[in-house]
Amino acid sequence: MPPKRDNNKPKGALNSYAAFVQVCRDEHKRKHPEDQIVFAEFSKKCAERWRSMKDKEKKRFEDIAAKDKARYQREMAGYIPPAGEGGSSRKRQKKDPNAPKRALSAFFFFCGEFRASIKAEHPDYNVGEIAKELGKRWEKVTDKSKYEGQAAADKVRYEKAMAAYNKGVAAAKKAKEEVPSDDESDAESD
Numbered sequence: 001m002p003p004k005r006d007n008n009k010p011k012g013a014l015n016s017y018a019a020f021v022q023v024c025r026d027e028h029k030r031k032h033p034e035d036q037i038v039f040a041e042f043s044k045k046c047a048e049r050w051r052s053m054k055d056k057e058k059k060r061f062e063d064i065a066a067k068d069k070a071r072y073q074r075e076m077a078g079y080i081p082p083a084g085e086g087g088s089s090r091k092r093q094k095k096d097p098n099a100p101k102r103a104l105s106a107f108f109f110f111c112g113e114f115r116a117s118i119k120a121e122h123p124d125y126n127v128g129e130i131a132k133e134l135g136k137r138w139e140k141v142t143d144k145s146k147y148e149g150q151a152a153a154d155k156v157r158y159e160k161a162m163a164a165y166n167k168g169v170a171a172a173k174k175a176k177e178e179v180p181s182d183d184e185s186d187a188e189s190d
Helices: 016-031 039-052 055-077 106-121 127-140 145-178 182-189
Strands: none
Touching: 016 039, 016 055, 106 127, 106 145
16 A cells, blocks of 8 residues: 655755656647647657757756755755655665575575576576576476475475464563563562
8 A cells, every 4th residue: 555645845956857747738739728738749850859959959858857855855854744744655674684584485496506507508697598498498397396496395394483483572572571670670669
């Protein structure tokens, strides 16, 4: 579910191209108030016009963008996000380095077996090209049962390791809760 939008948050700053498109749109509306703008066509024409413009002509829009950036910075300086929304909702949780490694898929077992041979065959390939080649070869494999069996066994390993890990985490939490704080131990000694 997407995060709720904060209507009080300042509108983002325009870049020079966005300022140019906005001016083009306003000009078009003034010249043709009854016309409906077809966004795909309009944006193509704007892009072509922007590419053909000289730097001197673009300066006007760079100035507009600079003013809008200053406006945005002023407004953000006084902006206070609502409680509980300090940052982006897309932040990843930090992974516990003690947690077990996740189970590998059948494809990853296949890659482990053939990556070295592809590197030997094509020493000039970069990581992406090796991955593409592995993908092509994986599609051609007719009997994947060997790798699927390895993946199933690794999944069992992972589930057992996670169960043990979760027991350890729960025990550590419980032990932490049972240890009295300094305030409690002072009160007991009185």
